Amino acid sequence: MAEQPVKCGDCPKLVTPQKTWSDRNGNQGRLYAMCKGTTEQPHPQWFRFVTELTPSPTLPSPNSYDQWIAPTESQQPAFPASTFPPTTCVVPGCDKRINQRCARHACAAHCRIQGGCPLAAHAPKNSEPAQALPATSQSSASSWGVGHVPIPPTQQDPSTRIGDANHAQMLSAGYGPPPPIPPRPIQPIASGSRPEPPASMNPLPNPRYASQIRPIFTEELAQKQELLRARQIQDAERLEAANRAKHEVTICAWLSDNEEPQSCIFQGDFIWPNFVLKASVLSDVGLVLGLDKPWFKVYNHARKLWERVRLNHVISVQGRPEILLKALDVDVCQDFSKFTTPPSTAAPHIRNDLKRERESVKQKGRKRFLEADAGSAPAPSRKRGSASLSCGSSTKRPRRQSRSPRSPSSHLTAPPRHSQRQVSLSHTSSSPPFHDNHQATSTKGSQSPISVSSSAAPSPARIPANILELTDSDSGPSFRTPVARHRRPVDVAPVAPSPPASIKQERSDVATRNTPRRTPRRRVTSTDISTFSKRWPSDYHVVDVATVLEACTPPPPGMTIARVFESHVFQTFKPSTFYDTKDRWNVASQEDRDAFESYGYTEEGLWSGFASRVPMKNATMRAARQRQTRLACRIKTQREEADDISSQDDSSDSSSSPSLSN
């Protein structure tokens, strides 16, 4: 490339660049221009390196200032020189020659417009030159729409420093540091043989707007968002489908006698768990009602009976999403037992149905235990030991209802079932219907012997409440429990009926009282119990118990079972007792329920009698366990006694032997 002549900065002379031969300063090979003026008009040496600018394929022109970056200290020559700065005014449209020492690289007129520079000729009118200079080239560049990269103060052209009085002179003398250092251009990456990627794939097609998100990113973001949206829709659909499948209701309707029921499954068209038996639903299962007869029957699983309801009856399907209906004139429901018996008892799958598998294993263990118990249990040789393991058998001895003699009083006449329920519920509003009236009772209860503990027991009036203790079978096998148990208070005034709230509080206190077991004990008698209050559930009537169970399952929204229970029964809610009672009620046959409910508020209608009739579902197992425990306890006691005797013999022998020897 032929070196173009460079105009001297101090004279009009054009200087041809020369190559540096010396490498003393590391500039070997670089071109420089030097001028000392003419012989007629000599001037101090003007020196400048000449940098060759090669046109870039991506850069619009070598003069584009925004393509330059600030040179580093090491890159900066002592006197860099090049064709930069431009020889003409940088203001677009102005091609006037400029003073090379102009900090703005503009003609005088445009420099003055921009605020001037230290040059005297470029000083704005009515102002001191060089004082108003924005100091950096970037300011001018920005005002002209070109983007100079800021030059650090240490690298800034000293000629642009404000207030440097000697600077202009140095410049004019040609000794000063060179004019603004042009940043070096960004060298384009050699494309080589690699093809240029498409514009959409280039993340930085125009570095001037590098902050702008390129399509390559926006498209990816859009794809991600689209995927996310699709997944959300899919999840919502899956959730809804799962909910619909989970909350489905099966309706079986018997339309006529000895005919198979019409079955229909409903999903989603109702708000779980309340299902409205609308006309459309009934017509779907074939049950068409007339305007004059909007009645039909719904089976109540809890009470095991058919109940007459009206059109648009709302039924809660929680726990049992199967609704059994029948027309009013249907008496015989074919295959009815199929819908009321629990699910099949086939062998459960060991992997698919772990819950039933566990249950099955547990049942097998129980069965073996019962068989072993039956084998090891003493044969019913004892006359009184007629206890058979079949607790549900009719041979079970009846328990004498002696503890809580009833005074049926107003409940003696048992009205029909529904009216009974209404009566008892109406009592709730006025006075608690199931709460004891605290009558001092007599009859059989008083006949039962009052056994006082062998030690001289103080009278009930003298027993402090806090040391109240019940009898414990000291002689029999001891079943110690580490927990504080509920003790009946016996020192409460037996007759005086106190307000319900106080009784309740009293009971609650007693329930939470931790009574020490090594205090003088006193056996609680039937009299004490009967004179205090009724016990749940044995002292309550079956009709009342059924009402309470019905009210508690499920409890009204916002209420717990305990609160509902305590609002009906004036007694602290004991979950285990409640569920035991509930289980017994559920296990009972419909005949037993009807029979005991029909007894009403009579002595026969007491829950204790019902409990004697209907065993607990695991009563056999409990009895067997208890039997085994007693047996083990007895064996242990006998062994200990035998050991004691033998040790006594040994000691007597040892004690007697010396005497004998003596």
Next chain:
DNA sequence: GATCCAAGGCCTAGCGAGGT
């Protein structure tokens, strides 16, 4: 009266579901 036995009542621990 002592003893055995069965049954009922009550306790704690623990699980599972649902909500926060």
Next chain:
DNA sequence: ACCTCGCTAGGCCTTGGATC
């Protein structure tokens, strides 16, 4: 993760009947 609630299981205690 934590809590509450419903529910169950297993064990202990109490009571009362039957028998010796």
